[in-house]
Amino acid sequence: MANSYKWLFFAALIAVCHSETDEQSFDKMVARFLHLGNGKLYPETDESAKEYCNKSEASLSSEEVAVGFRYGASLDPRMQPLLKLVNDSDIRVVVRWYCNAKDQGQLGKLLNTKIPDAESVRHSAVATLESLNTSRSSLADVVCIIRLYVTKVQTIFDGTQAGDSVRKALTPYPNVIAFIEHLSKVKGSEKCELIAAPADKVKYKSFVVPIYKTIDRFLKHKPSQKSTSNVKKKSFEQTIMDEILDDDDDF
Numbered sequence: 001m002a003n004s005y006k007w008l009f010f011a012a013l014i015a016v017c018h019s020e021t022d023e024q025s026f027d028k029m030v031a032r033f034l035h036l037g038n039g040k041l042y043p044e045t046d047e048s049a050k051e052y053c054n055k056s057e058a059s060l061s062s063e064e065v066a067v068g069f070r071y072g073a074s075l076d077p078r079m080q081p082l083l084k085l086v087n088d089s090d091i092r093v094v095v096r097w098y099c100n101a102k103d104q105g106q107l108g109k110l111l112n113t114k115i116p117d118a119e120s121v122r123h124s125a126v127a128t129l130e131s132l133n134t135s136r137s138s139l140a141d142v143v144c145i146i147r148l149y150v151t152k153v154q155t156i157f158d159g160t161q162a163g164d165s166v167r168k169a170l171t172p173y174p175n176v177i178a179f180i181e182h183l184s185k186v187k188g189s190e191k192c193e194l195i196a197a198p199a200d201k202v203k204y205k206s207f208v209v210p211i212y213k214t215i216d217r218f219l220k221h222k223p224s225q226k227s228t229s230n231v232k233k234k235s236f237e238q239t240i241m242d243e244i245l246d247d248d249d250d251f
Contacts, residue, residue, distance in 0.1 A: 023209065026071040029064050031205035033095035036169050037122030037153065038205050041115060042098060042108035049104035053096075075212060076219040082179050082212075097168040110162040117156045122207055125149040127197030129214045134221035142214055143177050143188025149207070150174065152194075176211060 020028075031038055043049040093100065101107045128145050150173050157166040181187055204210050 022067050022071040022074070023213075025064070025067045027204050027206050027209040029067065030208045034169065034172070034206060034208060036111070036166065037115075037118035037207065039115065039119045042111045044105055044108040044112065046103075046105040049099070049108060053099035053104070075216045078183060078219055079212070079215060082176070082215075094168060094171045097165055101165050107162055107165055110157075110160050111166075114156050114160075114162075118153055121149060121152045121156070121194070123197040123202045124194035126202050126204055126207065126210045128192075128194045129210050131195060132214060132218075134218055137218075138186070139180050139184040139215070139218050140186045140189045141192060142211075142218065143180050144190070144192035145194070146173055146177055146180075146211060147188055148192055148194060172208070173211075180215060 031040075043052045098104065098107065098111075125145060125148070129142065132141055132145075150170050153170060154163070154167060157163045177188065
């Protein structure tokens with residue numbers, strides 16, 4: 001019996017050591033809907049596309065919603081309006097951009113031919129965001145990098161039948177840019193460059209989480225003079241609940 005308890009203890013210890021953080025879980029969740037450029041291939045036949053779009057993974061689970069609560073609560077309170085701002089762009093339609101396409105199989109083929117190029121741009125954009133020094137750079141540089149990422153990805157698919165669909169997939173990012181510029185009261189920098197990044201050096205599966213982390217990093221470097229009360233934190237969690245659960249069947 002003692003040995004049984006010992007094995008249970010080690011099993012529990014291993015589970016804890018290998019458990020994901022809320023950030024990792026949120027990153028995987030976002031990447032499931034907006035994974036353009038992370039190397040994941042799209043279905044190339046109408047049959048496989050139908051199966052892909054009808055999977056349970058095409059909608060959020062209650063556990064994932066809880067992860068969203070916890071991850072969102074870890075960010076600077078000044079980021080509270082960001083989720084609502086993105087939601088106002090009809091994000092539920094955006095995350096279904098591939099599944100809402102008319103010829104999904106053909107779209108998948110077109111997307112997959114450009115996956116290596118899109119992946120390279122995403123890796124470079126993530127690495128560039130992470131390289132920013134809060135003492136030498138500003139949110140204006142963050143805006144410039146996000147805008148450059150969008151431009152480069154659009155350029156990859158311009159002139160192909162996938163161009164319009166890709167522009168829909170990129171819809172959230174201009175809204176994030178507008179949020180940053182409104183919050184910081186400055187326009188994005190005009191010039192910036194992406195640094196090269198090997199795939200094995202990029203730990204994120206989505207582009208959204210590194211953006212959020214970078215914004216959060218800069219905001220916490222210059223804390224707001226207003227105190228963050230429990231009421232504000234509760235308001236943020238309620239905002240997440242309202243925005244994620246409202247009309248959740250649309251996913």
